[in-house]
Amino acid sequence: MELVTIVTVLALIQYTWFGIQVGQQRVKHDCQAPAMSGDPEFERMFRVHYNTMEQLVVFLPALWLYAQLVNPLWGAGLGVVFLVGRFVYRAAYLKDPASRSLGFMLTFLPSAVMLIWVLAISVLSLLK
Amino acid sequence: MELVTIVTVLALIQYTWFGIQVGQQRVKHDCQAPAMSGDPEFERMFRVHYNTMEQLVVFLPALWLYAQLVNPLWGAGLGVVFLVGRFVYRAAYLKDPASRSLGFMLTFLPSAVMLIWVLAISVLSLLK
Amino acid sequence: MELVTIVTVLALIQYTWFGIQVGQQRVKHDCQAPAMSGDPEFERMFRVHYNTMEQLVVFLPALWLYAQLVNPLWGAGLGVVFLVGRFVYRAAYLKDPASRSLGFMLTFLPSAVMLIWVLAISVLSLLK
Numbered sequence: 001m002e003l004v005t006i007v008t009v010l011a012l013i014q015y016t017w018f019g020i021q022v023g024q025q026r027v028k029h030d031c032q033a034p035a036m037s038g039d040p041e042f043e044r045m046f047r048v049h050y051n052t053m054e055q056l057v058v059f060l061p062a063l064w065l066y067a068q069l070v071n072p073l074w075g076a077g078l079g080v081v082f083l084v085g086r087f088v089y090r091a092a093y094l095k096d097p098a099s100r101s102l103g104f105m106l107t108f109l110p111s112a113v114m115l116i117w118v119l120a121i122s123v124l125s126l127l128k
Numbered sequence: 129m130e131l132v133t134i135v136t137v138l139a140l141i142q143y144t145w146f147g148i149q150v151g152q153q154r155v156k157h158d159c160q161a162p163a164m165s166g167d168p169e170f171e172r173m174f175r176v177h178y179n180t181m182e183q184l185v186v187f188l189p190a191l192w193l194y195a196q197l198v199n200p201l202w203g204a205g206l207g208v209v210f211l212v213g214r215f216v217y218r219a220a221y222l223k224d225p226a227s228r229s230l231g232f233m234l235t236f237l238p239s240a241v242m243l244i245w246v247l248a249i250s251v252l253s254l255l256k
Numbered sequence: 257m258e259l260v261t262i263v264t265v266l267a268l269i270q271y272t273w274f275g276i277q278v279g280q281q282r283v284k285h286d287c288q289a290p291a292m293s294g295d296p297e298f299e300r301m302f303r304v305h306y307n308t309m310e311q312l313v314v315f316l317p318a319l320w321l322y323a324q325l326v327n328p329l330w331g332a333g334l335g336v337v338f339l340v341g342r343f344v345y346r347a348a349y350l351k352d353p354a355s356r357s358l359g360f361m362l363t364f365l366p367s368a369v370m371l372i373w374v375l376a377i378s379v380l381s382l383l384k
Binding site: 002003005006008009010012013015016019032033034036049053056057060 | 292293296299300302303309310313314317318321325349353354356364367368371374375378379381382
């Protein structure tokens with residue numbers, strides 16, 4: 001499970017780093033807390049951070065269920081796709097939010113695949 | 129633990145589906161990212177999605193601690209109440225946000241019951 | 257793991273309580289759902305709640321990985337710092353958002369320490 005643990009920690013560090021960048025945008029554009037809107041660059045980074053949170057809430061349980069019930073190595077591999085996908089998402093969103101689809105799919109699909117797989121295995125195991 | 133796993137996956141799929149509906153509302157009402165406000169129908173779906181995230185952050189740890197320390201079957205049963213409650217919440221919120229209390233309680237209470245139970249058992253086990 | 261379980265449940269109860277206070281602020285200042293802005297006192301409590309969610313998403317996985325791979329007692333101790341830090345954060349933020357740094361660091365640092373430690377241990381274990 002070391003690889004799954006490493007992917008988990010890296011995803012949490014990536015997300016934390018996105019959060020720090022939101023704080024930096026607050027300072028840069030004088031968007032003082034508690035504001036959630038203001039300068040467009042701040043708003044984009046804010047949404048990148050929150051969309052990453054939205055997806056982590058699905059990705060982490062999916063990863064660990066998949067690693068335990070299917071295969072930890074494949075789980076870690078899908079996790080690497082997630083990590084790369086989040087960087088793609090961030091870069092595209094900051095340039096133009098309308099171009100965020102590819103990065104979104106690169107992190108949505110690994111979670112979706114793992115969830116469906118875990119669901120199928122659990123239902124089959126119950127029917128046996 | 130199959131039933132607990134299935135409830136977990138279904139809750140994550142339900143939440144993901146709510147997120148997809150937020151995206152559909154963005155298109156329908158031309159509320160382009162990174163906007164978090166605009167058309168009332170979009171704002172309602174956005175809040176349904178985020179309130180579900182708020183509650184999942186409590187529900188999933190509560191469910192798994194309860195399943196391991198108390199009873200997985202009861203945990204899965206409370207999880208079904210959560211799933212149904214989120215559909216009730218969504219339907220009520222989209223019609224009139226002021227009517228969201230019942231759906232909210234149907235998902236708040238299962239988590240609250242499991243948390244208190246787990247806390248009581250852990251404190252008692254520590255005092256033994 | 258009783259202490260880690262207790263800290264986890266207390267952190268989730270604290271977060272739930274912050275969420276209830278957001279609802280109370282909605283009533284007090286007539287900030288009806290789905291609004292996310294309006295009265296400054298409501299906005300501050302809203303952000304305290306959401307910032308706590310942001311941090312729980314990191315803290316809970318960090319705590320459980322650390323408790324299993326390093327030491328549950330130290331994990332519980334760092335969890336107590338997190339709990340106290342969130343109360344400090346809430347009090348400071350409600351008085352003046354610009355004064356939230358200390359409370360933020362008191363909850364950011366425990367998670368950061370645990371994440372880095374878990375990452376180091378996992379990488380070392382993989383290289384052996």
